[in-house]
Amino acid sequence: MTSKIPLSSFSIPPPTQLLNHNLTADLKTPSPIAFRKVLAESPSIQRRARLVDSQAHFSYVSPFPLSFPYEIEPDPSDTITDKAAVVEKWLSRREAIQEVPLQSNTALKKYIPGNREQTRTLIGLSETGIRDCVPQLDVGDAFNLLGRPALAVSQENDLQSETSPASDSDVSARKNLVDILGGHAVLMSDDFAPWSLRYSGHQFGTWAGQLGDGRAVTILVAQHPDDPSLMYELQLKGAGRTPYSRSADGLAVVRSSIREFLCSEAMQALSIPTSRSLALISLPDVPVYRERKESACILTRMAPSFLRIGSFEALNGPQNIMFFGGGQQPPNYEALRILGEWVSKSVLRLELEDGEAWGKKLVLDVAERNAKMVASWQAYGVSVLGLSIDYGPYAFMDIFDPFHICNHTDSEGRYSYKVSSLLIYALRALLNALAPLIGAEQSSSPPKAVSPGWSEVSKDQIAAWKEQGINATVISEEYVRFMRKTESDERLWRTRLLDFHGTFRALSSGRTGKDWVGTYEARVESEKDEWSSRAERLEEMKKANPRFVLRQWVLEEVIAKVEKDPDMGKRVMAKVLQMACSPFDPWGAEDDPRPDEELSAEEREERRYCGLGDKSMLGFQCSCSS
Structure with missing residues (x-):
């Protein structure tokens, strides 16, 4: 212990x-x-x-x-006059x-x-x-x-x-x-x-500098x-x-x-x-x-x-771009090398031999980590480690809408559900920042890590290395490899205005629409030898599809309770945290056939918190201000 x-x-x-x-x-x-x-x-x-x-x-x-x-x-007691x-x-x-x-x-x-x-x-x-x-x-x-x-x-x-x-x-x-x-x-x-x-x-989509x-x-x-x-x-x-x-x-x-x-x-x-x-x-x-x-x-x-990726962009960002921001320093390639070596060895823990080139491996590893992360986002609804960080105006989708925008400031839908491929934009920014270093590594035979002072060359040489580094590193394929999926599932949700999360859990009962059910039942039939019983399959499905989802209406209600009465609100928030940390549990007496009035007050609230909420909250958009 x-x-x-x-x-x-x-x-x-x-x-x-x-x-x-x-x-x-x-x-x-x-x-x-x-x-x-x-x-x-x-x-x-x-x-x-x-x-x-x-x-x-x-x-x-x-x-x-x-x-x-x-x-x-x-x-008042000070005699200082200098402002x-x-x-x-x-x-x-x-x-x-x-x-x-x-x-x-x-x-x-x-x-x-x-x-x-x-x-x-x-x-x-x-x-x-x-x-x-x-x-x-x-x-x-x-x-x-x-x-x-x-x-x-x-x-x-x-x-x-x-x-x-x-x-x-x-x-x-x-x-x-x-x-x-x-x-x-x-x-x-x-x-x-x-x-x-x-x-x-x-x-x-606009360069903002530092x-x-x-x-x-x-x-x-x-x-x-x-x-x-x-x-x-x-x-x-x-x-x-x-x-x-x-x-x-x-x-x-x-x-x-x-x-x-x-x-x-x-x-x-x-x-x-x-x-x-x-x-x-x-x-x-x-x-x-x-x-x-x-x-x-x-x-x-x-x-x-x-x-994050921007840590690399700070040391070699886009050049000669007009922008409204806080300014941007000129490239510092030596600082780029120092950061890349630290991230490769101590953050990503890449398996590298002494002197082995790390630039290309770093970019591809970050691409793979972040592709897996975004695929996970879409399964349920950017740091160099591939972690979800900086939760701003996010949302767990209610009724399926591939064009749903959860941030009311994002009028162009740049960060909607459908444009998860925008991750490639961020990964290309990482590649562009590291491209001269990758090119310098690849110019050796075999490729090897650069040494201090590697960038003390002409601007033409840096430009040539950048082009070589970009050509040597293909990140889009890494992304696509983790993001392949068919449109049929999305079509089912979209045409029937289905609850994005509840639909998955309901499938464990085998009750679906006629247009889609044939394909689904054929898949279940082909896998029946893997399950000892229908009940076992149902339990496994429930372990993968959450009963409780941290929906927008739940968040707004918790926030309102905490702001109105912190002593009582913090207890509600603690219970919602418990439910969010055990989302597959049968909250609200899920399989209990008794009517709501026969349940305890706590069970009734749990059942309500597992629901879709009021229609007025469907597609609720958050503010960027925080």
């Missing part, structure tokens, strides 16, 4: 396994030691939107969840630079701000995320504080069961967790500090106790401004945070590659202005890496 430790007592992985020891930091914050000096003397460096150095892969940044623009007023100095002092007083004593054997030191106290309320905690990623984490009495998961919650008839008072150590572990994941306390050492990644990319983690900060890297080679980054989303925020406030609202918190765990339960959820911390004192005034919320998500 894994022993439990509080978050502040986590050890630091060896330098060879840490991103910040193998990639290049922003020159404004070159090291953890230098970064702590920045926090005290010139903290605006990390809050001011700017183009970072061309060789940088990341910037050291600390969480700072405050409304933006900041309401900066000089302290820039007033800003720096105001910020530094709110940065986490005061050390909090911890046990002497901890690898990290804990820092808190001297003048930034906010209400931090834990509203969600993922038991499955903890189980799979950080089983050593001591959350203290956090689950007891969240209450018993339930859909049928009311103040009158569903009082929480009494529990024995929590021990001092349990309370301490929970407060420690909330302080760190709420962006208040920061863990640092001479070898480690939080960071945000630099990346570039396209938005709705983007980067505008509101996400990796605060810790945890080794899995059962496999020390497996790392999980703990990243706060909605943690405040970074150098990559452009004009945004760096914050996230409750509704979008709930959507990602629930969907990440729902996706893993469906065996779809995804980042994972850990916790949701509400910040009710921090207003956020979107279509309406809302309150801030911080999601803690986990993944082995949050590097």
Whole structure:
């Protein structure tokens, strides 16, 4: 059994396994030691939107969840008259630079701000995320504080069961967790500090230049106790401004945070590659202005890496393109080599001999991983690891519509269900970024990895290598190989306006439409020798087709309940999380023939939550604002 430790007592992985020891930091914050000096003397460096150095892969940044623009007023007792100095002092007083004593054997030191106290309320905690990623984490009495998961919650008839008072150590572990994941306390050492990644990319098909983690900060890297080679980054989303925020406030609202918190765990339960959820911390004192005034919320998500295709585009993006964005640095081919070597060996873990060419293998591996991921999306309804990340305006489809658009900002349907082949667009962007390096590798016989200084050649040679690299790497075939399917199934759903998810589960009973049933029954008949009975086949089908689906109406109802009454709403959200993590279970007494009125209140609610919902919510579109 894994022993439990509080978050502040986590050890630091060896330098060879840490991103910040193998990639290049922003020159404004070159090291953890230098970064702590920045926090005290010139903290605006990390809050001011700017183009970072061309060789940088990341910037050291600390969480700072405050409304933006900041309401900066000089302290009446100060004699400072220089406006820039007033800003720096105001910020530094709110940065986490005061050390909090911890046990002497901890690898990290804990820092808190001297003048930034906010209400931090834990509203969600993922038991499955903890189980799979950080089983050593001591959350203290956090689950007891969240209450018993339930859909049928009311103040009158569903009082929480009494529990024995929590021990001092349990309370301490929970407060420690909330302080760190709420962006208040920061863990640092001479070898480690939080960071945000630099990346570039396209938005709705248009080159946008430098983007980067505008509101996400990796605060810790945890080794899995059962496999020390497996790392999980703990990243706060909605943690405040970074150098990559452009004009945004760096914050996230409750509704979008709930959507990602629930969907990440729902996706893993469906065996779809995804980042994972850990916790949701509400910040009710921090207003956020979107279509309406809302309150801030911080999601803690986990993944082995949050590097993405745009991390490569940042180092060699499209050239000579007019665009409206935050600007873009010139190519830095040496930084491209450093990033590619790290991703190949430590992130993708490609099997490579010493000196073996890795560029082409990297592109094809990313293509295969992401094709499998998108195929999984479509089976149930882009990072370099092929993980689903950054859940924005997503949807699990209700009535089948191949042209369904879940984002009301996407007027052209660029990200509709039908255009999953758009993934090739992203993969080609990765290939274009790495093409000169791949060409340089392929110019050797046999191909071999490039060495430092490989790009110190003429522009004509770089162009020739780029053409050679593109010609040597075919990614569309990798994609097509994983995305082949027939149109007949889609035609059945579309013409009969069928529930995309419920149809699959209903097929286990053998009741289908006449136009399609012949083919289906012939398939069942051809496979009958593989099953001992019809009941066995039915059970296997139910294990592959979910009873519960995280539909739009479910999400909207959960969000409304949490926003109206967090104490009751968080219990409903916890129950929905349970259902999403066990989607194949017979929720709502699925096979029970009794009428609804004979079921318990909880069973009736479970049955309702497994339904299609009100017609007004079919095809519901989300806002991009989050």
